[in-house]
Amino acid sequence: MRIMVVDDEMIVRESFYHWFEKQGYSVDMAASGQEALKKLENAAFDVLFADIKMPGMSGMELLKTVRAGYPDVAVVIITAYGTIDTAVEAMKTGAVDYLLKPFKPDQLTLVMEKVQQQQKLSLHYQLLENQLQKMTGSGDVCFENIIGQSPAMEALFEMIPEIAASDAPVLLSGETGTGKELVAKAIHARSQRSELPFVPINCGAFVETLLESELFGYQKGAFTGAAHTRKGLLEIVSGGTLFLDEIGEISPKMQVDLLRVLEEKKILRVGDSQAVDVDFRLVSATRRDLKTAIARGDFRSDFFYRINVISVSIPPLRDRKADIPLLAQHFLRKYSCETTKQVDGISPAGMALLNQYNWPGNVRELENAIERAVVLARSPILEAADFSFIQPDNYNNSFSRGTLREVEQSHIRQVLSQCNHNITRAAKLLGINRSTLHKKIKRYGLKG
Amino acid sequence: MSPAVALVPMGQVPGMTLKVIAGNIAGCLDLVVDILPGVPLHQTAFHPSRDQYNAAVIIEYLESMENIAHGKILGILGVDLFLPIFTHVFGDARMGGRAGAMSLFRLSRRPNENPLKISASEMLRPENLAMERGAKVALHEIGHLFSLIHCSDPECVMHFSGGIDHLDRLPLYFCKSCLRKLHAAFSASA
Ligand SMILES: Nc1ncnc2c1ncn2[C@@H]1O[C@H](COP(=O)(O)OP(=O)(O)O)[C@@H](O)[C@H]1O
Numbered sequence: 300m301r302i303m304v305v306d307d308e309m310i311v312r313e314s315f316y317h318w319f320e321k322q323g324y325s326v327d328m329a330a331s332g333q334e335a336l337k338k339l340e341n342a343a344f345d346v347l348f349a350d351i352k353m354p355g356m357s358g359m360e361l362l363k364t365v366r367a368g369y370p371d372v373a374v375v376i377i378t379a380y381g382t383i384d385t386a387v388e389a390m391k392t393g394a395v396d397y398l399l400k401p402f403k404p405d406q407l408t409l410v411m412e413k414v415q416q417q418q419k420l421s422l423h424y425q426l427l428e429n430q431l432q433k434m435t436g437s438g439d440v441c442f443e444n445i446i447g448q449s450p451a452m453e454a455l456f457e458m459i460p461e462i463a464a465s466d467a468p469v470l471l472s473g474e475t476g477t478g479k480e481l482v483a484k485a486i487h488a489r490s491q492r493s494e495l496p497f498v499p500i501n502c503g504a505f506v507e508t509l510l511e512s513e514l515f516g517y518q519k520g521a522f523t524g525a526a527h528t529r530k531g532l533l534e535i536v537s538g539g540t541l542f543l544d545e546i547g548e549i550s551p552k553m554q555v556d557l558l559r560v561l562e563e564k565k566i567l568r569v570g571d572s573q574a575v576d577v578d579f580r581l582v583s584a585t586r587r588d589l590k591t592a593i594a595r596g597d598f599r600s601d602f603f604y605r606i607n608v609i610s611v612s613i614p615p616l617r618d619r620k621a622d623i624p625l626l627a628q629h630f631l632r633k634y635s636c637e638t639t640k641q642v643d644g645i646s647p648a649g650m651a652l653l654n655q656y657n658w659p660g661n662v663r664e665l666e667n668a669i670e671r672a673v674v675l676a677r678s679p680i681l682e683a684a685d686f687s688f689i690q691p692d693n694y695n696n697s698f699s700r701g702t703l704r705e706v707e708q709s710h711i712r713q714v715l716s717q718c719n720h721n722i723t724r725a726a727k728l729l730g731i732n733r734s735t736l737h738k739k740i741k742r743y744g745l746k747g
Numbered sequence: 748m749s750p751a752v753a754l755v756p757m758g759q760v761p762g763m764t765l766k767v768i769a770g771n772i773a774g775c776l777d778l779v780v781d782i783l784p785g786v787p788l789h790q791t792a793f794h795p796s797r798d799q800y801n802a803a804v805i806i807e808y809l810e811s812m813e814n815i816a817h818g819k820i821l822g823i824l825g826v827d828l829f830l831p832i833f834t835h836v837f838g839d840a841r842m843g844g845r846a847g848a849m850s851l852f853r854l855s856r857r858p859n860e861n862p863l864k865i866s867a868s869e870m871l872r873p874e875n876l877a878m879e880r881g882a883k884v885a886l887h888e889i890g891h892l893f894s895l896i897h898c899s900d901p902e903c904v905m906h907f908s909g910g911i912d913h914l915d916r917l918p919l920y921f922c923k924s925c926l927r928k929l930h931a932a933f934s935a936s937a
C-alpha cells in the first residue's frame with residue numbers, strides 16, 4: 300500500500316508519516332496539490348490523504364483532478380471543524396472518506412480498512428476488465444463484438460467460422476434482444492462476402508406492399524408516387540449478405556416471391572418485366588417458432604426448408620447467466636465513455652441483482668438497464684439501488700394499469716424527470732428521436 | 748551504545764508503576780532497564796487550548812537529553828498526550844528512533860462499569876489494571892523503537908489498539924515473529 304499525504308502543515312504531514320510508517324506502509328508527502336500531482340505522474344500511489352484547506356490548489360480541486368486522471372487512486376479528505384460542508388461535497392465528488400482533525404487513532408484504522416475494501420472491489424473489476432481486454436486478442440470471450448463466456452456462446456463462437464465458410468442460407472432463432480443481428484453480422488464479417496454490403500431489413504416493420512418495393516425495387520410509374528425507378532435491397536446487396544429480420548412476419552405471398560428469388564437468383568422490379576440477376580447470402584432471423592406457424596398454416600414449409608439450411612438458435616440471456624457480468628461490464632464501459640460519467644464498477648449486490656433478474660428483453664434490455672443506470676448514477680460504483688427500475692415489482696407497479704396512451708405518457712414523464720429534462724438523453728433512453736419526443740411532450744402536455 | 752533501556756519519569760509518576768513497567772520490559776525482552784531520576788514536565792510541549800502535551804515535542808526533548816548512555820529512552824508521563832492529527836495517544840515512538848513517550852493518563856479508567864460484564868483483567872484493582880496497561884503500552888513503544896511495525900496477530904502486543912477496551916484484549920507479550928525480529932534488532936545494535 301503506497302500512501303501520499305498532502306498537507307501544507309508540516310506537523311500534520313509528519314504525524315501521518317510516522318503513523319503510517321508504523322503500520323508498515325510506504326509513505327510520501329507533498330506540501331501542496333501541485334507537488335502531489337507531480338509525484339503522481341512519477342510514481343503509483345494507492346491512497347492520497349489530502350487536506351481540504353491549502354493555499355494554492357485546494358484539496359477539493361486536487362480531489363477532482365485525481366478522480367479524473369487517476370481513478371484508481373483512493374482519496375481521503377482531511378478537514379477541520381468548520382469545513383464539514385466541503386467534506387460532504389468531497390464525498391459526493393468521489394472521496395472514499397473524510398477525517399475530521401483531530402481524530403481518534405482507531406478512526407484512521409477504520410478509514411484504511413475502508414480503502415482496502417474498495418481496492419479489493421476495484422481489483423475484482425480489474426479482473427473483469429482484463430478478461431474483456433483479452434477477448435479482442437484471443438477470441439476467448441468476444442467474437443466479432445459478440446461477448447459471452449457461457450458454454451452456449453462458446454459453442455456459437457466455434458460454429459460461426461464454419462457457418463461463414465459455407466454459403467448456405469442461415470436461420471437464426473431466439474427471443475428478441477438475444478443478439479441475432481450481431482450474429483448475422485459476424486457471419487457476414489467472417490465470410491468471403493465480407494467486403495461487400497451487409498444489408499439488414501426488419502420485415503416486421505413494413506406492410507406487405509412496402510416491403511415488396513423495399514426488397515424488389517420498382518419501375519418508374521409502377522404505382523402512384525413511383526416517380527423514379529428505384530433499386531430494391533435484393534439488388535443493392537449486390538453480392539453481400541441480406542439479413543431478413545423477423546422473417547416470421549412476412550405474408551404467404553411474399554414467401555412465394557422470395558422462394559422464387561432464392562431458386563432462380565433473379566428478380567423482377569415492381570412494374571417491370573425485365574428480370575435482373577441477383578447474388579446474395581441470406582441470413583434470416585425469427586423470434587417466433589416457425590414450426591408452429593407452419594402447423595397453423597401461417598408459414599410455408601417449402602420456404603422454411605429453403606431458408607433454414609443451417610439453423611442456429613441463440614438461448615435467452617436467463618439461460619446463460621454466466622454472460623451477464625461480462626456483458627454488464629462491457630456496456631458499463633461503453634456508456635461511461637459515451638456519457639463521460641465516471642462510473643467504473645458494479646457493486647457485488649448490484650451484480651447479484653442483475654444475475655437474479657430474468658431479462659425478458661435479453662441483452663438489449665440489459666444494455667438499456669446499464670445505460671440508464673450510468674446516466675442516473677450518483678457514485679462511481681453502481682449499487683443495487685441504481686437498478687431499482689428493473690425490479691419486477693417496480694415494473695408491475697408502473698405498468699399495471701392504464702391505456703397504452705396513459706402508460707406512454709407516464710413513462711415519458713418518468714424518464715424526463717430522471718434525465719433532468721434533457722431531451723437528447725431522454726429520447727435516447729426511450730429509443731425515439733428528439734423530434735418524436737418533442738411531439739409526444741406537446742401531445743401529452745408534459746413539461747419538456 | 749548498549750541496547751539498554753532508560754525509563755525517564757516526567758512530572759508526577761507513581762514509582763510502583765515505573766517498577767512494573769521496568770520489570771515487564773526486562774522480563775519480556777531480556778534487556779537491562781534502568782529507572783532514571785525524574786525530570787520536570789517539559790512545558791514547551793503543553794498545548795493550552797487542548798490542555799494536553801504534544802508527544803512529538805516530548806520525544807524531541809528526550810532525544811536531546813545529555814548524559815544518558817542507554818540505547819533507548821522511554822519517557823513516562825502522568826499527563827494526557829496528543830499528536831497534531833490525533834485526539835490523544837497512549838504513547839508514541841518513531842520507527843527505529845531513540846526515544847519514545849507514553850502516558851498513564853487514560854489507563855486507569857474502567858471501560859465497562861457494569862459489574863456483570865467485568866472481564867478478568869478488569870477484576871484487577873484499578874491501580875493494578877493501570878499498571879498492566881502501562882506495561883503493554885511500554886512494550887509496544889519499545890517495539891517501535893526497535894523498528895517493529897504493527898503486527899496483524901491480535902495475540903501480540905504490537906497489534907495496534909486504538910482504545911482502552913482494545914488495549915485490554917492485547918496480551919503482555921510479543922508474538923514469535925515479532926520476538927524474532929526484536930532479537931535480530933538487538934544483536935544488530937549490540
Ligand atoms: N453477446 C452480445 N455481446 C454484446 N452485445 C450484444 C450481445 N447480444 C446482444 N448484444 C447487443 O444487444 C442489442 C440487441 O442485439 P440484437 O442483435 O439487435 O438482438 P436481436 O436481433 O436478437 O433482437 C444490440 O445493441 C447488441 O449489440
Ligand SMILES: [Zn+2]
Nearest residue numbers: 321887897907
Ligand atoms: Zn504502535
Ligand SMILES: [Zn+2]
Nearest residue numbers: 898903922925
Ligand atoms: Zn507480533
